[in-house]
Amino acid sequence: MRLLECVPNISEGREEKTIALITQEVKRHKGVKLLDVSSDKDHHRSVLTFVGEPEAVKDAALSMALKAIALIDMRNHHGEHPRLGAVDVVPFIPIQGMEMEEAVKIARDFGKALGKKGVPVFYYEEAATSAYRRDLPSIRKGEYEGLKEKLQDPKWKPDEGPESFNAKSGATVVGARFPLVAYNVNLKSKDLNIAKEIAKKVRFKDGGFPHVRAMGVDLKEKGMVQVSMNLTNYRVTGIPKVFEFIKEEALKKGVEIGASEVVGLIPLGALEGMVQHYLKYPDFLIRQVIEQRILEFE
Amino acid sequence: MRLLECVPNISEGREEKTIALITQEVKRHKGVKLLDVSSDKDHHRSVLTFVGEPEAVKDAALSMALKAIALIDMRNHHGEHPRLGAVDVVPFIPIQGMEMEEAVKIARDFGKALGKKGVPVFYYEEAATSAYRRDLPSIRKGEYEGLKEKLQDPKWKPDEGPESFNAKSGATVVGARFPLVAYNVNLKSKDLNIAKEIAKKVRFKDGGFPHVRAMGVDLKEKGMVQVSMNLTNYRVTGIPKVFEFIKEEALKKGVEIGASEVVGLIPLGALEGMVQHYLKYPDFLIRQVIEQRILEFE
Numbered sequence: 001m002r003l004l005e006c007v008p009n010i011s012e013g014r015e016e017k018t019i020a021l022i023t024q025e026v027k028r029h030k031g032v033k034l035l036d037v038s039s040d041k042d043h044h045r046s047v048l049t050f051v052g053e054p055e056a057v058k059d060a061a062l063s064m065a066l067k068a069i070a071l072i073d074m075r076n077h078h079g080e081h082p083r084l085g086a087v088d089v090v091p092f093i094p095i096q097g098m099e100m101e102e103a104v105k106i107a108r109d110f111g112k113a114l115g116k117k118g119v120p121v122f123y124y125e126e127a128a129t130s131a132y133r134r135d136l137p138s139i140r141k142g143e144y145e146g147l148k149e150k151l152q153d154p155k156w157k158p159d160e161g162p163e164s165f166n167a168k169s170g171a172t173v174v175g176a177r178f179p180l181v182a183y184n185v186n187l188k189s190k191d192l193n194i195a196k197e198i199a200k201k202v203r204f205k206d207g208g209f210p211h212v213r214a215m216g217v218d219l220k221e222k223g224m225v226q227v228s229m230n231l232t233n234y235r236v237t238g239i240p241k242v243f244e245f246i247k248e249e250a251l252k253k254g255v256e257i258g259a260s261e262v263v264g265l266i267p268l269g270a271l272e273g274m275v276q277h278y279l280k281y282p283d284f285l286i287r288q289v290i291e292q293r294i295l296e297f298e
Numbered sequence: 299m300r301l302l303e304c305v306p307n308i309s310e311g312r313e314e315k316t317i318a319l320i321t322q323e324v325k326r327h328k329g330v331k332l333l334d335v336s337s338d339k340d341h342h343r344s345v346l347t348f349v350g351e352p353e354a355v356k357d358a359a360l361s362m363a364l365k366a367i368a369l370i371d372m373r374n375h376h377g378e379h380p381r382l383g384a385v386d387v388v389p390f391i392p393i394q395g396m397e398m399e400e401a402v403k404i405a406r407d408f409g410k411a412l413g414k415k416g417v418p419v420f421y422y423e424e425a426a427t428s429a430y431r432r433d434l435p436s437i438r439k440g441e442y443e444g445l446k447e448k449l450q451d452p453k454w455k456p457d458e459g460p461e462s463f464n465a466k467s468g469a470t471v472v473g474a475r476f477p478l479v480a481y482n483v484n485l486k487s488k489d490l491n492i493a494k495e496i497a498k499k500v501r502f503k504d505g506g507f508p509h510v511r512a513m514g515v516d517l518k519e520k521g522m523v524q525v526s527m528n529l530t531n532y533r534v535t536g537i538p539k540v541f542e543f544i545k546e547e548a549l550k551k552g553v554e555i556g557a558s559e560v561v562g563l564i565p566l567g568a569l570e571g572m573v574q575h576y577l578k579y580p581d582f583l584i585r586q587v588i589e590q591r592i593l594e595f596e
Binding site for chain 2: 003005035051095096179239240243257259260261262264265266267271274275278280281282283284288289290291293294295297
């Protein structure tokens with residue numbers, strides 16, 4: 001079974017009826033499973049998580065997006081979270097049985113279709129058309145309120161759709177990325193500097209492991225400090241690598257690891273490297289897991 | 299999603315047409331996935347692996363069994379593998395979202411239905427009605443050829459079905475058990491005694507870990523020896539426990555671990571304990587795996 005995940009962020013987090021109408025557009029697509037809907041009233045924003053066959057996911061995302069631009073008017077939207085449009089960000093994430101190139105193609109097909117409906121579209125991450133457009137924050141800079149002006153800058157010509165400002169819908173950022181693993185390691189210490197120093201060593205930006213973002217966090221209630229990470233490509237840098245590295249670095253400072261944790265969901269593939277590493281089992285594949293076989297069967 | 303696995307062993311491993319007709323009975327059941335069919339001509343035996351919703355799996359197993367007793371005649375059956383009947387062994391294995399008690403109930407329902415069709419049925423493992431009937435080898439002792447006499451012994455009165463000998467179909471052993479993890483650890487040594495000594499320490503029979511069967515094996519081609527194990531209840535004794543124990547014991551003898559491997563499929567649940575142990579993450583649950591969520595969704 002080929003599995004693509006889509007995690008769109010839409011600018012409606014308050015009206016339950018509107019959110020239900022929008023999510024309904026995902027549910028009615030056969031072969032797509034809506035795993036989660038999280039709405040935040042302060043952010044005035046909802047995040048949907050759904051997975052399924054790539055084409056079905058694309059179709060569901062498009063139906064969902066068209067319903068959202070029909071129901072949401074950005075002229076009345078105020079929330080704490082940065083945003084550029086009614087359908088703010090639409091990332092496609094290859095989970096199983098497909099390459100990143102296919103997810104990029106799906107993202108571009110989706111972007112073209114949404115552009116034709118009158119919404120300016122910017123591609124980001126693996127679907128970006130230029131290096132300076134890879135990062136979401138740089139595309140979203142200026143937000144909805146600054147979009148009209150931003151669109152007049154030739155540097156910010158949309159990848160799809162009209163070059164003119166769409167006051168009702170704003171713009172949409174569409175892309176493809178690897179599944180992200182949010183992974184934290186707690187240290188038995190109250191010294192935040194230790195967590196910060198180790199975070200610096202582990203993150204790519206400062207010479208650490210590729211595809212790792214990291215920061216030190218104070219867990220006051222637990223009386224511990226934490227190295228909080230995003231592993232943006234677990235196939236290149238997986239959990240065992242950062243866990244063992246942090247364990248060693250902490251030990252050098254006489255500090256033990258208290259615990260570690262994953263935030264949210266992880267793909268089964270992220271466990272493959274764990275078995276390979278800890279059990280001296282380099283050939284292990286998730287195909288050897290019954291549940292994986294059941295999914296492939298379909 | 300509740301998932302029950304069934305791994306019936308039938309006494310036909312040569313006639314492809316017959317095997318296809320029998321497996322067809324599983325395939326035609328909605329909600330059941332036939333993951334594997336392995337036939338062995340020398341053993342004259344086929345092993346089917348299918349999973350799905352518990353009731354659907356029971357129904358599929360029964361259709362399959364009725365087709366098998368219609369097509370197979372034990373009076374003409376000769377193979378190297380010990381066997382008691384046309385449908386030789388039918389184990390039901392709870393994989394997800396169900397307790398052993400439910401699998402036992404399914405096994406008993408299946409056994410009753412098969413018994414009514416004229417086949418003597420013995421319950422084994424978790425479905426056994428007496429301690430001496432738990433082990434498959436003791437029920438199967440004497441094989442098909444000795445069954446007529448065995449049935450005259452009041453100790454071997456069948457749990458279901460006729461007490462008289464069914465010459466065409468023999469008898470069927472039906473039961474429920476935990477998913478078995480076949481797990482081997484290779485040692486960088488050519489001394490078979492080292493593998494045998496460690497196997498003795500690790501297996502339950504000789505005072506080792508509960509639910510572990512183990513033996514020492516010579517891997518001549520690899521120039522290594524192996525501790526070959528069956529973990530019959532990974533929730534009680536999981537992979538990390540035996541791996542780390544064997545690593546320590548081997549080190550005491552100056553021997554390193556070469557590699558380890560799983561034979562066949564393992565349930566996702568068997569990886570839960572690995573994450574908990576190696577990442578100091580006692581609260582980790584397989585519910586945090588996207589693929590698991592997809593399966594639960596259905």
